[in-house]
Amino acid sequence: MEMERSENGISCVQASHSQVLNISTSAQLAFAMPAGFIPACVPDALSPNSYFPYFSGSYLAVAALLNGGNVMATFVGMLTAWMKERGVEISEESTIYPQLIQAAQAQLNTDLRVIPTVLGERHAASSQGQGSNISPWNLSLGHVTPALCRGILDNLISMMPLQKLLEAGVERVVASGSALGWNEVLKQEVEKAFPLPVVYGKDVDSAVGVAMLCSDGLSRKQ
Structure with a gap:
């Protein structure tokens, strides 16, 4: 099959x-x-x-x-760990994803930039994730979520121009x-990228x- x-x-x-x-x-x-x-x-x-x-x-x-959908999974895992450290237990990480998408869709644009190569790449095993244009005004989930999604596509395009x-x-x-x-935010970034x-x-x-x-x-x- x-x-x-x-x-x-x-x-x-x-x-x-x-x-x-x-x-x-x-x-x-x-x-x-x-x-x-x-x-x-x-x-x-x-x-x-x-x-x-x-x-x-x-x-x-x-x-x-x-680096693909696992970038978002890593981000959600980090948020869950932070909340656990503050004494807030999350029974299902899957409940966080809809909140991320909702926050991103409410934010029309962001100048935050993320290079999400947290797992490296086959041709660049030592590469790491990076962030730029960070300010006190773009650290909300509404900014970080679309920046991660855009970063995934930017990485794709850098590997296949x-x-x-x-x-x-x-x-x-x-x-x-x-x-x-x-x-849905990642889908929108796909359509913007190509x-x-x-x-x-x-x-x-x-x-x-x-x-x-x-x-x-x-x-x-x-």
């Missing part, structure tokens, strides 16, 4: 010039490189991208990120993943298989 899903996903990418984006615990992006592209014989260990053999002698470009997508002929983004399923149509729905379920398949391959190499 998983192989069938992956094959369907590959067909979806090939036929529609789509980039597959999945944001669940981690995150993956994948798209077909133009005909004639040949990767280097020796992969660059410092490159955030990997290339896998594809149909008709072409290659699939993949960025497999360590928009210009590379456009040069490869990508015409739309096919998006899925559990983090996008519940996080100057292309973003598609959700049944097409996603099959298309995401190819990115996940390649991500599994990367994980086995670690």
Whole structure:
């Protein structure tokens, strides 16, 4: 079944010039490189991208990120720990997520910036999270939550630049993943980040298989 899903996903990418984006615990992006592209014989260990053999002698470009929905989970875990230290017990961390989204949606904009690479990345294992433009006026959940979501997308784009997508002929983004399923703020950041149509729905379920398949391959190499 998983192989069938992956094959369907590959067909979806090939036929529609789509980039597959999945944001669940981690995150993956994948798209077909133009005909004639040949990767280097020796992969660059410092490159955030990997290339896998594809149909008709072409290659699939993949960025497999360590930081995705787990960034929000880490943030929620920190909030829970802080409250516990103050003697407030939270029975279910899941009850915090809707409050974060509600606070973020009430805040129209934020100048707070977050680099959320708290888990490092495969090509930059020593990288850490950072914050900037911090002021007394942007430390509320309404500011921090969208800044985290924007940071996740900024990290994605830094690893797979928009210009590379456009040069490869990508015409739309096919998006899925559990983090996008519940996080409306993250979905909004996806749509802001890509100057292309973003598609959700049944097409996603099959298309995401190819990115996940390649991500599994990367994980086995670690």
